Amino acid sequence: MANVTLDNVTKRYEDVVAVDDMNLDIRDGEFVCLVGPSGCGKSTTMETIAGLTKPTEGTIHIGERDVTKLPPKDRGVAMVFQNIALFPHMDVYDNISFGLRLRDYDKEEIDRRVERASDIVQLEGMLDRMPEEMSGGQRQRVAIARAIVREPDVFLMDEPLANLDAKLRVHMRTELQRLHKQLDTTIIYVTHDQAEAMTMSDRIAVINSGELQQIDPPLVCYNEPTNRFVAGFIGSPSMNMVDGELTPGGVTTDTFEVALDPESLSGVWDGDPVTLGIRPEDVHPAEAADELAHPTAPIEVTTDVLEPMGDEIFVYLKLDGAEADDTMEGERSSNSLLMSVDPDSDIAEDDEISVVLDASKVHLFDADSGDAIAHGVVDTAAAPAADSAVAESEGGD
């Protein structure tokens, strides 16, 4: 049993609250990704779980045990450190086998495990290298191998794939998932890679400024973010956010209107300022409107920059009639939209086109608190399709 429970964990440094009253309940064998902006407290959370940092307040349980005061070695965790932290005086073999040697495994068992781990991270034949003779990615792989040979109850992985190339990363992702299944261990995983978070995790925990924002299965976080922060943070490129105001007929922004059924919303009233969120892939050229079940009325825009990504093109759109864009190219403000289109589209820069939004994918947030009001509230005129109230984050999975 290795569920990991954080109760009201707070970690304060002199003038910084790195972790703020964190409650996490990670089930045995679960794969949880921690995501959040740089400096939000992910690593600190991991360190408190590992026992490297004593929380200022709160308790931590692993399995049934209260481990808050237990030293790291008795917590049965293995960790891949964000800063890699190889032992510079040991070669790769010694680094990987360090934990096993501490536990007096016999030589053969160690050899067997090291070999398997180095296979997994594709470092065969490098076992006698010293850390300083390796590339950044190779070092990171040693760090991963060092953790996985241990086969502990809980894995803590702090951006373990950050320095690996895409291909290797996909490979490692698969390997980690297999390992997870095989060992049935709990894995807590920090990543900045959306793909990793989406594909690997049972649940994603979104943290901001030390506070837990949402912990839910990936698609729930993607489709039903509890607040503006989560919405903006999950998904790359991030969700378009346009400020507006609730009207009886829907939402009105400076430049366009979206017809909605405000009646179906609770707790908000006409005239309340709201933020409308729509993901780039839910913005479509007007021609495609009929493919959508719930298109909004066309919105006039001028294309700005095009970013071809190979498999898609990101199109920056200036909302016509909006005040002159005072943010700089590439950064998005409330009066521009980002649209993702097929690489074959014949859109060019500075075209005047019209686009529609997929109304069933529109998110509404309270402009003040940022809390989600609704996801996919479709036009009253249309059939009430897959609308849903705000998913309670506690109810996830």
Added chain:
Amino acid sequence: MANVTLDNVTKRYEDVVAVDDMNLDIRDGEFVCLVGPSGCGKSTTMETIAGLTKPTEGTIHIGERDVTKLPPKDRGVAMVFQNIALFPHMDVYDNISFGLRLRDYDKEEIDRRVERASDIVQLEGMLDRMPEEMSGGQRQRVAIARAIVREPDVFLMDEPLANLDAKLRVHMRTELQRLHKQLDTTIIYVTHDQAEAMTMSDRIAVINSGELQQIDPPLVCYNEPTNRFVAGFIGSPSMNMVDGELTPGGVTTDTFEVALDPESLSGVWDGDPVTLGIRPEDVHPAEAADELAHPTAPIEVTTDVLEPMGDEIFVYLKLDGAEADDTMEGERSSNSLLMSVDPDSDIAEDDEISVVLDASKVHLFDADSGDAIAHGVVDTAAAPAADSAVAESEGGD
């Protein structure tokens, strides 16, 4: 003038050739991304340009000067190190201003520049922190700021955004591009992030095992990879590769056939073993065949795993009739295909469906050498659309 030229640069460590006879000609003001698998020699290349490593053979020019023997300080380069390497005894301000203080800038100028740089990397208010009091991402941002205050002739950036979250990464990407335009400096940039490479660079240099594979604008690399390696490396998830053999009517694999016009290909003959490459986004459900100008004949497949990414779903397809898949889940072998579909698609696991390939997006590689034979050679029956011979990589841009 700060073009950077590497002539036959080779760097050998005792038993490793880290850089193998590299020829690079980077133009003044160009933004070049170095990409390649972990350990392929990217950092080593950067280090030889910076002067931290003396090449075993070859010469390096920056501008008109032969800098091969010049110490780093006389080369006019600034570098973001892969291992960050902040000065542990200096606070953030001192770290960032280090290069300026060396040159006796006056206090105000230093303050001004440090402030601007710390704004860019969003570290305002952290200037008096010590490195040990910062998170991984914050440290990396200090390292970036330390380089950008310098305004040198050449920037060398070794995975500068690896530890930043997606949002910040997008922000930094834009800032770096602006800086690039503003200062008109040459930037050489190592990244493992496809989006970065695609959006930021004028050209991408793909390196494998210390050897330069291709240096071309991003879309050329994406659409016309010179060889199987580049094709597989650029694009995420990577290109599907299926082994087959050239027939008079096209390419035959174990499980399906693609009609092509082999006549238009030079240097290959009937019966030659080839590899057929097709990107996940160019695999479509058979229903969508009519939207394509050059669909292939339908191919019978069974869906395997689904990976919902939020904005798309990756579908792993088992080619019917292929031998039992002996690689593991998630990893792709020659008898499986990956397809990317809309998140709204109603495909489920273990469906039996048929798919078509976009024949105009099919790549052919020599199975032995891996060199590209052709890109987008369409069926002879159809109108000869946008086919093209292998683009000479020298001719890029």
Added chain:
Amino acid sequence: IYGNSGGSSDAVVWGFDPTAADEIGDDLKQLYADNGVEADIELRPGDSETGARRDNYQRLLEAGESEPDIFMMDNGWVNVFIQQGLIANLSEELDESELQTVEDDYFTGFTDTARAPSSGDLYGLPMYPDFPVMQYNKAHAREAGYGESDFETWATEPKTWQEWSQLTAEIQEAADVEYGFTTQWDIYVGTACCTFNEVMSSWGGAYFGGRDNLFGPVGERPVTVNEQETIDSLRMMRTFVDEDYDNALEGYASGIMPSDVTQWVEESSRAPMAEGNAVMHRNWPYAIGNNAAEDALGVDNYGTMPMPYAVPESEAAQPGTGGTTSALGGWHIVLNPNSERKEEALEVIRATMTDEVSLGLFELWGWLPPKPELFSSDRAAETGVVGNYLDTIRVAGENTMPRPVTEVWSNQSTVIAEAANEVVAGETSAEQAMNDLQSSLEEIEQQ
């Protein structure tokens, strides 16, 4: 590794001279055994540096150690150990007759250094005395026209400093030798106890008002260094060094002594003599043994004479001084009051009193007998190199001036040495130096 180093556990342990213990240890034990000592003797070598050995013994005795049972102690420190109550009173341990023998047959001046000044009790048995003499190079003297008959007279008849200095200058010139006179005048205990003490006494001077006050009582005796005789003695020494000395003594030869003497101790002053580069040399008998040895200058070329003097005893300003004067060196045997083998230890001490042992020690290691009469014995005269010079040594032994050892002596000796050295080095005038020394000594006396 070195488990039981103690040897046989019931042996009398004797704190001994390290070199001698090493070289003649077995013979010495035999000597004692032959003279009736039944107990085993274990020689325990002390530090070769006497100061360190003294400190070591002081610590052992203060800590109440029972071993060594008996110690060899320099006559220069015995007094301090007596004052501190660290060693056994032999007057209580020895028979009346034995005490009487010591009283009658030994060099009195030497024995006095083993007595408590206040009570006169005996705390150490004189083992061997040591008297410096003036040594000279006969070969050089011959070049100046002197012969055996002169040498014979010189051997026992002291000269005045004046005569002697002229003689030295004459020989130096005739033989064209680098140095006339070599002696020791470094800032060290030897200058205070011995060389300066000798010169001063031979001028009729004394540190503390004469012989009676040598061993105290501290604070109640006069300090008499700022007196003309003492000042003159220093002026003389300076005159020997410096040919341009403003304050030179009339009639004394100048330039016969190198300025190096102010940094010389025994060995460094002996080296030029051994090389034949000096005419006169003041040193202890060990130097005779070395310099007159076969492989050195040889007995034929090496002579001795009593120390010269300036003022006869009768005219001395301070009581008990004047005339030829030799400083007093030598060692006593003392008994550890904590000894667990006191009887056996006393047996050794008693054996040491026999003439057999005294002469035996002389034969074995050149340690002079503590009784004057033994000097004239044939057996002594036949012994080694030094046996040839006993005439002079005996004269010296009868004209000794002990150092004024009290509990404040070690402080006083450094001030004295410093002052004497300064004058001969020409850094201070003799008057000034003695004036300062007077007040320093008075201050120390007023403890």
Added chain:
Amino acid sequence: MATDPDAESNLGPLSRWTRRVITDQDTRDRLYRGLFYAVTLFFLVTTLFPFYWLLVLALTPNNAILSGDWNLPFLAPQGFNPQAFVEVFQQIPFHLYVLNSFILATMTTIIVLVIASLAGYVFGRLEFPGRGLLMLGILMISYFPPAAFLLPLFDAFVGNAIEVPFLGIELFTPPRLVNTPGSMVLPFSALFLPLSIFILTTFYAQIPDGLEDAARVEGTTRLGALFRVIIPLSAPGVATAAVLTFISVYNEYFFSSIMSLQNEPSEWSPLVGGILSYQTQYTTDFNLMAAAAIIGVLPVVILVIIAQEKIVSGLTAGALKE
């Protein structure tokens, strides 16, 4: 760009500028190398000259030393008497003295390193109340002249009762330690401990926390991390502390001359005791002392050469990304 003062040198014809920098660089390099060798030579001459003088003394027959005619610039032995190196062993069992010192130094070094490592870890890596005061207290031990410890220790080591200071109450009677290594190793350890503690404290403090963390997560205790990671990575500091302690003890004489009641190898008299045996009341065999000193120095030099490999092998490269 234009504000970069470096760029000012861009003025003027580029080719000339390039050439100048290149030649300049070469000249600078050559100048630097020349200077470096000059400095090295200077250090070699100044440190070796007195040692050479010692060698000359050893080779000169003793009676020629004080009568010798020593003159610069070329200081040659007066006569040639390598016999001294043999005589050193003939007069006394000098090798036993060397062995004693070696054993004492080794024991002390081990004790000091172990205890100082623990303390260095505590002071260098832990935060706790009283840390500063304790360090100061330990440092203060070394303010005192060794003589200040002497008498009470000697008293205790000969087996006299320990008394409570000022009260005179006897506590217990310690075992008699004089003439055993214990009586020397104990005071040496105490006296050389502060230096090692301070050295190790600075070095241990410099090891990044990340590495200790990694070791602890891997399953070591804090002490395990100390011995497996921190100490190996502080090799230069540890080796230096060891060398300094070892040499100090190896050459120590103050305590050993007192705790060894006789200057005898069997009573653990050390190297310097042996060297001083060539002195007698009046005579000093300078040549033997010199020869003995040279012989005595050799083991240390060899040891130092070995330990130096550690001193110059500090490696934290490649450990951390930060």
Added chain:
Amino acid sequence: MAAETQPDATTRESRKSGALVTLTRRIENLGETGFAYLLLTPVFVLLGTVALYPLLRTFELSLYQNLVGLGEAEFVGIENYVSLFTGDANRWLPGSTTFLPGVSVNGTFPFVHLNGLLRSALAVTLIFTLVSVFFETLIGFGQALVLDQDFRGRGWVRAAIIIPWAIPIVIQGMIFFLMFHPQTGFLTEILAQWGIVAQTNTLNDTASSLLIITVGDIWKTSAFMALLILAGLQSIDRGLYDVAEVAGATRWQRFKLITFPLILPTLGIAILFRTIQAMRIYGLIDSVSSCTVVPSLSCMVVETFNTQRGLSAALAFVTAAIIGVVVMVVIYQQYKSGDI
């Protein structure tokens, strides 16, 4: 698989020794402070018995007089201490040594005159310390920088530079004593020509002897500095130099901005302990010259040890106190940089 994990964490170790495991666990579970004090126990035990106890006893002695010699030991309180500063104790010091230098004020420049500066144990000690530590630091630093370089034969140069430190003090004394001895002193004449040392009676001349002793000390103990500084240099992450070089730092700037601040803690320790050692100088003085000629504080302790033991003990404590005051400066530096 999780079953395979079990044997490692708990059972394996507990099979080794249950008690040991409980103990280590108990130790690990101690708070930071408890753990710290536990690890310091050996230090406390060793220093307590072998250092603190004797010091207390010695302090006790320092309150008595007449411990050696006739008469009862007499409790005098702090009189021994007071007498040092009033000059009453001077008569117990060897030769014409005083404890404090005399101070007089008169109208001629520089108005305040320190009389008999070189006769004062305090002044001599301070002068010696200042000069020797200064030059040792400088030379040791230079040597360490040389040894830090990679060049052929560096092992030999290293050994050569360390040799002086490996030479016992008596021999060091002998070397310098014989360099200036009347017969063997080949240096006296040359240096005397330049007025650097006295022509005659060189080793009995305080200024000359002090100079010779200082040089001798610098010769020997620069190696101490060099060793420590070298170790400091070696512990610097070479990667930082790469960064600095790319940032454009010249050799000097790299030294000033990277090397120097990073070895400052080590340098501080080196200077701290050298200062302490220098202020306790005794052996070299004793073997080159004598305590009468070059009076140092430790000399005074030793010289009075057998005659005025109470005073000697007081002198030891006063010496320690003076050292404490002097090194405060260094300690303060360390404190500021967070090393204490």
